[in-house]
Amino acid sequence: MRTSRSRSLGLATALATLALGGAAVPAAHAADSTLKIEAPGAVAVDPDSTAPGHGSDSTQLRLGLTLSDHPTPATGRITVDLAPLQGIASVTVPGNACTVVGQVLTCDAMPMYEGKQSLDLYLYAPTSARPVGSTAVLHTTAVFARATATADTRVTLGGSNVVVEEVPTNRDLKPGDTWTPVLKVTNRGQLPASQLYLTFTGGMELTFLPQFSNCRYATDGDVVICTVHAGVDPGETVRLSPIGFKVDADAYYPYEDVRVSSAEPDLSGWLGHYRFTPGPASAPKLAVLGKPEGGAPNGVVDFERLNSTSLNAVVPNTADFVASGSWAPEAGKQQGKLTAGMVNNGPASIDWRSGSHPARVRVALPAQAEVLQKPDDCYPTSTDPAVNSFDCGTTPYIRNGYRASFDFTVRADPAAKLSATVSLPSLGEDNQESGKPWDPDQANDVVTVALGGEASTGTPSPQPSRSATAGPGGSTPSVPATPAPGTTPAAPSPSASGGPGTGGGTGGGSTAGGNLASTGGGQGAGTTVGLGLGAIALGGGVLVAARRRKAGARG
Numbered sequence: 001m002r003t004s005r006s007r008s009l010g011l012a013t014a015l016a017t018l019a020l021g022g023a024a025v026p027a028a029h030a031a032d033s034t035l036k037i038e039a040p041g042a043v044a045v046d047p048d049s050t051a052p053g054h055g056s057d058s059t060q061l062r063l064g065l066t067l068s069d070h071p072t073p074a075t076g077r078i079t080v081d082l083a084p085l086q087g088i089a090s091v092t093v094p095g096n097a098c099t100v101v102g103q104v105l106t107c108d109a110m111p112m113y114e115g116k117q118s119l120d121l122y123l124y125a126p127t128s129a130r131p132v133g134s135t136a137v138l139h140t141t142a143v144f145a146r147a148t149a150t151a152d153t154r155v156t157l158g159g160s161n162v163v164v165e166e167v168p169t170n171r172d173l174k175p176g177d178t179w180t181p182v183l184k185v186t187n188r189g190q191l192p193a194s195q196l197y198l199t200f201t202g203g204m205e206l207t208f209l210p211q212f213s214n215c216r217y218a219t220d221g222d223v224v225i226c227t228v229h230a231g232v233d234p235g236e237t238v239r240l241s242p243i244g245f246k247v248d249a250d251a252y253y254p255y256e257d258v259r260v261s262s263a264e265p266d267l268s269g270w271l272g273h274y275r276f277t278p279g280p281a282s283a284p285k286l287a288v289l290g291k292p293e294g295g296a297p298n299g300v301v302d303f304e305r306l307n308s309t310s311l312n313a314v315v316p317n318t319a320d321f322v323a324s325g326s327w328a329p330e331a332g333k334q335q336g337k338l339t340a341g342m343v344n345n346g347p348a349s350i351d352w353r354s355g356s357h358p359a360r361v362r363v364a365l366p367a368q369a370e371v372l373q374k375p376d377d378c379y380p381t382s383t384d385p386a387v388n389s390f391d392c393g394t395t396p397y398i399r400n401g402y403r404a405s406f407d408f409t410v411r412a413d414p415a416a417k418l419s420a421t422v423s424l425p426s427l428g429e430d431n432q433e434s435g436k437p438w439d440p441d442q443a444n445d446v447v448t449v450a451l452g453g454e455a456s457t458g459t460p461s462p463q464p465s466r467s468a469t470a471g472p473g474g475s476t477p478s479v480p481a482t483p484a485p486g487t488t489p490a491a492p493s494p495s496a497s498g499g500p501g502t503g504g505g506t507g508g509g510s511t512a513g514g515n516l517a518s519t520g521g522g523q524g525a526g527t528t529v530g531l532g533l534g535a536i537a538l539g540g541g542v543l544v545a546a547r548r549r550k551a552g553a554r555g
Helices: 002-019 025-031 525-539 542-546
Strands: 035-038 042-045 059-067 074-081 090-092 098-101 104-112 116-124 135-144 147-157 162-164 184-187 196-204 206-208 215-218 223-228 237-239 245-247 255-261 276-278 308-312 319-329 335-347 361-366 370-373 378-380 387-392 403-411 419-423 446-450 509-512
Touching: 035 135, 042 059, 042 116, 059 074, 059 135, 059 147, 074 116, 104 116, 162 255, 196 206, 206 255, 319 419, 319 446, 335 361, 335 419, 361 403, 370 387, 387 403
Parallel strands: 035 147, 042 147
Antiparallel strands: 035 059, 059 116, 074 104, 074 135, 090 116, 098 104, 135 147, 162 184, 184 237, 196 223, 196 255, 206 245, 215 223, 215 276, 255 308, 319 335, 335 403, 361 387, 361 419, 370 403, 378 387, 403 509, 419 446
16 A cells, blocks of 8 residues: 555656646756856056966956856856957966867866856966057856856056055154155056045054045044045156144054055945045045146056055154952862953053064963963963963054953962962064063063962062163164055954953953953863964964954044
């Protein structure tokens, strides 16, 4: 009977399928799929570029394919008509099984998973070039799962390359001063730029003073975007009207990033984190001195190479970093809570652009004191078996008023009269011990905490003091590291608000007044995570620097 029932169900299913047209559901999906190609509308090819490789300056053209309503893997073909590019660009596709027959580039049997695929073409100067400014249309066709899509990209031999000229570091400023650096823009390309878009970001301890009617100002951060409708010819250098910055009271290494382009900044990227409002209509315009405003954009593509720079200053200022510690034993138990931390009593804010921490909180205990639980932001550093040592991460931006604290659960015999030490080691921009040259009073940078049967607070351990007469922090430090020319500042982290953060629970930590909030808790797996994060923080690498970018709040 069971076999007969199965056959009956199978026949009913087959009849139902025929009634629906005999097509299986996956095939219907394939027939209804829609293919799209995302390609740039225009690109420029450097007449001096060579095939992809070190220093070639070839132009990358990325084709992004999307196949909708097709959850299963697909295989397809992409063809590119190269004939119009003769004398304008040569094309190569490194690392792909593509062939060229005649004047057609074909990439066969290309796999597509989850409806996504991309193909990178690299364009460089041809052996026999047409005149600079010559253009052609690159036509691409793709076929996947019986769906077809096309895309056209205008290719021009030559482009503009507007660059902000480097401004020397200013070492003659003090808090409260106004700095008016001279900003010059040079077009190092082969074709004229018809307008300039300048983006000012960062504003670390610098306040943008003037209001221009042709600028947009972020209402929730230190970002200004200005549009200047004035052209810059190839090889020409122009000067912008004066722009002033006020040096804030907490300045130590103030800086402002400046980027220029002939195309409007992409507000769908990291700039999309901000909300902008236009400058007053009655205010003057930011302008190119000696040049009238031009007409409509000429469509020239800018190479955007080395088009950003940083305005840097060194200000004689000081910051007082103070270590803190306390012990709270649990009643009737040989264990308690050890809280270690620091505060920046200012007036200066210390900001390391490299991602290193101007100070970490180091906790050292004798081996007889057993650490039962530690914060996730703290990781062991001991090499001496007689000492338990932990370094706790703070933040690369330690502003005036910043506070951090970290809670450890420790087992300690009161009769042993043990004690812990809290200190503030510091890595400089070069990731080496800095010595905190901004801190003239280092007597309060180390405290000792008794781990006895009674509650106690840390007492300072004598440390040498520094004179604050030669420069920032009593010395003349080197200029901090700055992003490589041509890079884009990192997107602001949602947590980088500068507002207070709170930690909770035994073994937790908290920071306030900075842009990194360490949160409490965690056992077992939490310890492993803490070790990993600590290693990244100690290394001062790109991951730390990328999420460090201040969102503009000064809290």
